[in-house]
Amino acid sequence: MARPLIADIDLDALRHNYCLARDLAPHSRAVAVLKADAYGHGLVPCAKALADVAPALAVACIEEAEVLRAAGIETPIMLLEGFFEAAELERIDALGLWSAVHSAWQVDALLAYRPARPLPIWVKVDSGMHRLGFPPEQLAAQWARLAAADDRVCDLHLMSHFATADSVDPSYFQYQLDIVGAIADELGAPTCLANSPATLAWPEAHGAWNRPGVMLYGSDPLETASDVSRRLAAVMTLRSEVIALRELQAGELVGYGGRWRAARRSRIAVVAAGYGDGYDRHAEDGTPVLVNGQRCAIAGKVSMDMLTVDVTDVPDADIGSEVVLWGRASNGALLSVDEVARHCATISYTLLTGVLPRVPRRYHGG
CATH class of the missing domain: 2.40.37.10 (Lyase, Ornithine Decarboxylase; Chain A, domain 1)
Structure with a gap:
């Protein structure tokens, strides 16, 4: 008899959660975030389950994208952290990936590279999270450099990341949204701003694209659950x-x-x-x-x-x-994994992504 511990993955629940995210923002498209082995659920099976409903997928790095392409996934794939060295651009070009850009050296690398076809680029502004992104006062100049290189880049979008979209206090969220909104208006830029909590709770952040992540896996990212977030299904x-x-x-x-x-x-x-x-x-x-x-x-x-x-x-x-x-x-x-996480003084993300490879995944539906 095998050791009885197993992770059952309900791919129908995954699709339900994606469709909820999509339907909450009918004027946006939703890129399904599958980084970190689809939050521990299995990168390739989850990608295949979403292939006919999600117009794009998102991962953290090119290694994850290569796994998807090797598995026959042809859906557009976004690199949320962009590339880590200029040498990756050849693989990004060959695999037909979309890339975030958050630093001046990445812009320099793009302008020095001649791709087989222009690369879709999503430019990240640091609106207050203070991790990745151009300072707001530098964004327009870098955007202009990229926009002028239409033989190298295309489909420019503006990205940012909210620090407190899960909070019941809207003040810092609104501060960040105002910064990004002003830049988007100035540039006439389509946006991708809404993470899971913003997708669920802040329709004013819904842009040309949203990027739901942990909500796809049935975890409620909101500080206080809402009628909408209670519709999420455990995966x-x-x-x-x-x-x-x-x-x-x-x-x-x-x-x-x-x-x-x-x-x-x-x-x-x-x-x-x-x-x-x-x-x-x-x-x-x-x-x-x-x-x-x-x-x-x-x-x-x-x-x-x-x-x-x-x-x-x-x-x-x-x-x-x-x-x-x-x-x-x-x-x-x-x-709920969220309830268990509270008893562990952590968040659901760490529990889900922390399930180790020796635990077999068993897939249903999809």
Whole structure:
């Protein structure tokens, strides 16, 4: 019998979430963000599931784009961080990729390169995130250089990234949007601004393109859930089984360091999943799991290959019982990865992208 831990990937749910993002902005097109192995869900299967609905895909780097092209994906692919050295331009040209540009050296490299056909370029402005992008006062000059080189570049778009689109406080979001909006108006530039939270909550940020990311995988990026974000469907279910049971007396300890102490006579289930699979070691006592579709709680520190759960109040829990670490149980009960992340003092992105390769992915639908 194989180790029972598996990541079930519901490709129909992925398509549902993409279509929700698309329908929220009927005057925009939505590029599906598949970076980091599609947020841990599997780059190629997710790309193939979206190939007939998404007009473009986005990845972080050329290595991810090469995997997609090698798998036969012909959909346009955007490099969200652009290229890291001028030598990549030959591969970008050959693979027919779109590229972000955020630094003057990249503009210099583009103008020095003669592509077989003009390259679609998306110019990034730093409107307040202070990671990548041209300072606003430098953007127009760099845009003009690129616009004049129509034998090398084409389809110029303006990009930026919001730091607080997930927040209920709109002040900094509006500050960034005002900066980008003024530049776009001055240049007459089509925009790609809306990430997942802006796609869900800020229609004023919807541009020629939006770029939904984590929402495609069913995670709610908003600080406070909305009626719209509650329509997202979980894509990954991280599923395992009970492999052992222990009867404890009141006062007995569980796990490394004896962090959890039984307050009563207790029944503890040992589950085949641990930080060696990517389940967060920082999960606190009380982190929810579903056993036979019923909510239970982690009891004791997560180990490399196992974790322990208090199933005292689940009398039918037995060897082989289903355990859902996040996602949907066989009885339909749902445990949000966002809720689990809060108990780990992290965000859903780290849990989803952290599921390691030794966990098999099993795909459904699509």
